[in-house]
Amino acid sequence: MHTINHYINGGHSAPSQRTQAFFEPATGEQRGTVSLASAVEVAGVIEIAKKAHESWSKVTPLNRSRVLFKFKALVEANMDELAELITREHGKVLDDAKGEIIRGLEVVEFACGIPHLLKGEHTEQVGGGVDAWTLNQSLGVVAGIAPFNFPVMVPMWMFPIAIACGNSFIMKPSEKDPSSVMRMAELLTEAGLPNGVFNVVNGDKEAVDTLLTHKDVQAVSFVGSTPIAEYIYSTASAHGKRVQALGGAKNHMLLMPDADLDQAVGALMGAAYGSAGERCMAISVVLAVGESGDALVEKLLPQIKALKVGNGVTPEMDMGPLISAQHLEKVSNYVETGVNEGAQLLADGRELSVTDHQQGYFLGGCLFDHVTPEMTIYKEEIFGPVLAIVRVKDYSEALQLINDHEFGNGTAIFTQSGEAARHFCHNVQVGMVGVNVPIPVPMAFHSFGGWKRSLFGPLHMHGPDGVRFYTKRKAITARWPQSTNKSAAGTKAEFVMPTMK
Ligand code: NAD
Numbered sequence: 001m002h003t004i005n006h007y008i009n010g011g012h013s014a015p016s017q018r019t020q021a022f023f024e025p026a027t028g029e030q031r032g033t034v035s036l037a038s039a040v041e042v043a044g045v046i047e048i049a050k051k052a053h054e055s056w057s058k059v060t061p062l063n064r065s066r067v068l069f070k071f072k073a074l075v076e077a078n079m080d081e082l083a084e085l086i087t088r089e090h091g092k093v094l095d096d097a098k099g100e101i102i103r104g105l106e107v108v109e110f111a112c113g114i115p116h117l118l119k120g121e122h123t124e125q126v127g128g129g130v131d132a133w134t135l136n137q138s139l140g141v142v143a144g145i146a147p148f149n150f151p152v153m154v155p156m157w158m159f160p161i162a163i164a165c166g167n168s169f170i171m172k173p174s175e176k177d178p179s180s181v182m183r184m185a186e187l188l189t190e191a192g193l194p195n196g197v198f199n200v201v202n203g204d205k206e207a208v209d210t211l212l213t214h215k216d217v218q219a220v221s222f223v224g225s226t227p228i229a230e231y232i233y234s235t236a237s238a239h240g241k242r243v244q245a246l247g248g249a250k251n252h253m254l255l256m257p258d259a260d261l262d263q264a265v266g267a268l269m270g271a272a273y274g275s276a277g278e279r280c281m282a283i284s285v286v287l288a289v290g291e292s293g294d295a296l297v298e299k300l301l302p303q304i305k306a307l308k309v310g311n312g313v314t315p316e317m318d319m320g321p322l323i324s325a326q327h328l329e330k331v332s333n334y335v336e337t338g339v340n341e342g343a344q345l346l347a348d349g350r351e352l353s354v355t356d357h358q359q360g361y362f363l364g365g366c367l368f369d370h371v372t373p374e375m376t377i378y379k380e381e382i383f384g385p386v387l388a389i390v391r392v393k394d395y396s397e398a399l400q401l402i403n404d405h406e407f408g409n410g411t412a413i414f415t416q417s418g419e420a421a422r423h424f425c426h427n428v429q430v431g432m433v434g435v436n437v438p439i440p441v442p443m444a445f446h447s448f449g450g451w452k453r454s455l456f457g458p459l460h461m462h463g464p465d466g467v468r469f470y471t472k473r474k475a476i477t478a479r480w481p482q483s484t485n486k487s488a489a490g491t492k493a494e495f496v497m498p499t500m501k
Pocket of ligand 1: 150154224279
């Protein structure tokens with residue numbers, strides 16, 4: 001049994017009074033207990049982080065970047081261990097866990113370029129003898145709150161850029177799979193990060209609420225479900241903080257009749273069933289245009305039935321379990337609702353039995369056909385291996401459906417028509433768009449974020465928006481008295497709005 005407490009000021013802390021069990025989804029066994037920090041404990045960590053910020057913000061960008069270079073090397077050296085922690089606690093297969101770490105490391109690589117990224121703008125001679133320039137300075141103590149489904153990658157969307165910009169950071173991981181972030185905290189210390197710059201508090205609403213309302217927390221990054229994202233955004237904003245709160249999704253693939261069907265089906269299998277559908281960029285709806293639906297079902301169904309589902313640590317599995325017994329029940333209930341509302345269930349993952357893991361939270365791939373926009377399984381995020389096919393008469397109807405949906409995280413069009421693809425990119429009301437690419441997750445040097453009820457706040461995560469989010473801009477306008485030109489030095493009082501001459 002593992003006991004996970006907090007990581008404060010460069011070391012592991014004592015347990016909190018309240019604790020919670022966490023589980024290994026593939027076996028259903030309790031893996032350990034995680035401490036739930038009290039408001040007083042979190043306030044203490046904020047104090048430590050505030051102190052650490054005073055000196056960390058004065059370290060040169062180059063030296064901050066060097067710590068991240070070392071951290072990257074340490075993560076690579078410990079990749080197998082980190083991946084196994086993810087798989088044991090989340091359930092995703094090992095290769096997928098490694099993929100998540102690599103996508104997270106790309107943000108570390110981006111943050112290593114911080115000396116370049118922090119450069120301000122400079123204009124010589126904005127007025128007679130006057131120069132102007134900008135500084136990008138750190139905010140102070142910033143916090144991140146992460147979901148269970150990417151226990152390494154989502155924290156890495158946040159903290160590398162935040163600390164590279166000179167902030168100190170408090171991470172609140174998901175209480176369902178807390179170990180991998182704790183390991184990253186150890187690696188940051190080993191990489192030479194000064195104590196108190198990166199801290200982990202485990203906890204629930206009490207810890208989160210303290211981060212959202214405490215006067216010394218300057219900014220909050222959140223990734224999780226939409227109702228909680230809305231709560232985080234409204235509460236932290238009302239307390240004067242910068243907030244970026246990324247929420248849920250219902251990502252549509254628009255399948256045009258001219259698409260390369262083999263390519264589309266291959267892409268769809270990974271996008272719908274990879275990580276058991278527990279990805280915010282998973283495809284959960286296919287809009288099959290015209291006649292494409294029948295051919296799609298014919299090719300898709302045998303592949304869904306052939307999915308290898310089992311313990312993610314076993315080589316060559318396609319899909320692991322869901323995160324918890326409660327989530328398995330929730331997703332299974334959605335399947336039942338789909339049947340009751342009249343959708344045609346072509347593959348029923350509830351029939352799956354993983355013989356050597358009877359207590360694991362497994363659900364096989366599910367496929368619904370003839371889903372309609374009024375159905376619950378179309379409207380709501382399921383977050384499991386459940387794919388819905390909606391038959392639509394033409395491209396315009398498909399586009400309208402996507403634009404009418406409350407979520408706008410990701411979408412993809414599969415087509416051979418440049419005209420259709422271009423129209424789609426320009427007119428779809430979604431934040432991240434793929435053209436013959438099923439999961440269009442932007443690379444680390446671009447920014448990640450959805451539209452509509454998939455993101456609250458003006459800035460996306462990582463990339464240029466990440467640097468903007470974690471810094472405040474200062475504009476300086478300077479004039480030095482010139483002995484050769486006294487009038488330019490402004491010796492006379494002026495009572496009108498100053499304009500540059
Ligand atoms: P969640 O909203 O239940 O939890 C996210 C975090 O919020 C956790 O750290 C949790 O402890 C905390 N939390 C939960 N309830 C809270 C409350 N009442 N008050 C304060 N804090 C609370 O989400 P989850 O189940 O861990 O993750 C899955 C969700 O995350 C899905 O909806 C998925 O779409 C979304 N997600 C979105 C993105 C994105 O980029 N848009 C990425 C990954 C996951």
